[in-house]
Amino acid sequence: MIKVLAPAKINLFLDILGRLENGFHSLFMVMQAVDLCDEITVSKGEGGISLTCSDTRLPQDERNIAFKAAKAFFAETGIEPNAVIAIEKKIPFEAGLAGGSADAAAVIVGLDALYETKLSKQKMCDIGLTVGSDVPFCIKGGTCIAQNRGEVLSRVKPLKDCFIVLAKPEKGVSTAAAFAAADKAYIYHPDNLKMLEACSNGDFEGICKNAGNVFEQVIEVVERVEIKETMRIHGALLYQMSGSGPTVFGIFEDEEKAKGCACELKKKFGAVFVTKPVSFGAKVI
Numbered sequence: 001m002i003k004v005l006a007p008a009k010i011n012l013f014l015d016i017l018g019r020l021e022n023g024f025h026s027l028f029m030v031m032q033a034v035d036l037c038d039e040i041t042v043s044k045g046e047g048g049i050s051l052t053c054s055d056t057r058l059p060q061d062e063r064n065i066a067f068k069a070a071k072a073f074f075a076e077t078g079i080e081p082n083a084v085i086a087i088e089k090k091i092p093f094e095a096g097l098a099g100g101s102a103d104a105a106a107v108i109v110g111l112d113a114l115y116e117t118k119l120s121k122q123k124m125c126d127i128g129l130t131v132g133s134d135v136p137f138c139i140k141g142g143t144c145i146a147q148n149r150g151e152v153l154s155r156v157k158p159l160k161d162c163f164i165v166l167a168k169p170e171k172g173v174s175t176a177a178a179f180a181a182a183d184k185a186y187i188y189h190p191d192n193l194k195m196l197e198a199c200s201n202g203d204f205e206g207i208c209k210n211a212g213n214v215f216e217q218v219i220e221v222v223e224r225v226e227i228k229e230t231m232r233i234h235g236a237l238l239y240q241m242s243g244s245g246p247t248v249f250g251i252f253e254d255e256e257k258a259k260g261c262a263c264e265l266k267k268k269f270g271a272v273f274v275t276k277p278v279s280f281g282a283k284v285i
């Protein structure tokens with residue numbers, strides 16, 4: 001049996017540049033893995049693929065992206081499908097935290113270890129991309145610039161050690177709906193080059209100053225204003241929505257301030273976490 005940790009991600013930056021020929025959007029993102037992790041176990045059973053998830057609101061069959069990832073792994077390696085997958089869910093879903101993609105990444109990494117296929121990271125990323133745009137990052141992890149669909153990844157200097165509070169409003173957001181809304185809107189674009197420079201230099205202040213997420217302009221998340229205000233009052237250096245939302249994250253240098261903020265947010269919101277940046281993606285433990 002193989003056990004895999006699957007970290008969530010936040011978007012320090014997300015800009016939509018245009019439309020690709022394949023219908024996907026061309027993106028410029030800065031992604032950061034955080035230590036809010038799902039735990040996935042993979043083992044061999046009696047043939048075929050089976051999946052269980054601790055959160056029964058999620059599909060436990062081929063509709064689950066982690067199941068699709070297992071199918072893609074077996075198709076690519078030519079190995080007869082045989083996997084029992086169990087997901088211990090900690091990352092909220094439809095949250096903008098790549099919870100599903102993290103599970104898919106973990107399944108590919110886990111099956112590679114279980115079957116000793118010794119696939120390269122790039123090969124695993126290629127398999128992952130067939131099931132979701134964020135899966136390659138979830139395999140690579142750490143701090144990366146992500147371009148094109150999200151699969152062209154350049155590692156940059158690790159984010160300075162800090163505390164990242166996550167607060168997810170009740171209602172989930174569908175990524176497809178968020179892109180459709182963005183397509184119809186006139187979008188103001190943040191400064192990609194300044195963010196690129198800040199990331200390349202590992203300039204924490206510059207990252208906080210130049211962060212941005214264009215989905216903030218088209219997503220209607222009413223609780224966002226209140227969450228951001230609470231984060232600002234408690235001393236967050238940056239507060240922003242992650243991905244297509246609705247999760248808002250706040251970055252703090254001071255642990256006590258981060259914990260104080262989380263304590264306040266917990267009075268109103270069910271899903272609040274104090275996390276730290278991590279330098280890894282899905283990894284066998």
Ligand code: C5P
Binds near residue numbers: 023024026027133177
């Ligand atoms: O690839 P994934 O399944 O995560 O994509 C979810 C939704 O977001 C899809 O509707 C896809 O069309 C859209 N998307 C996009 N451009 C990207 C990534 C995702 O249009 N680069």
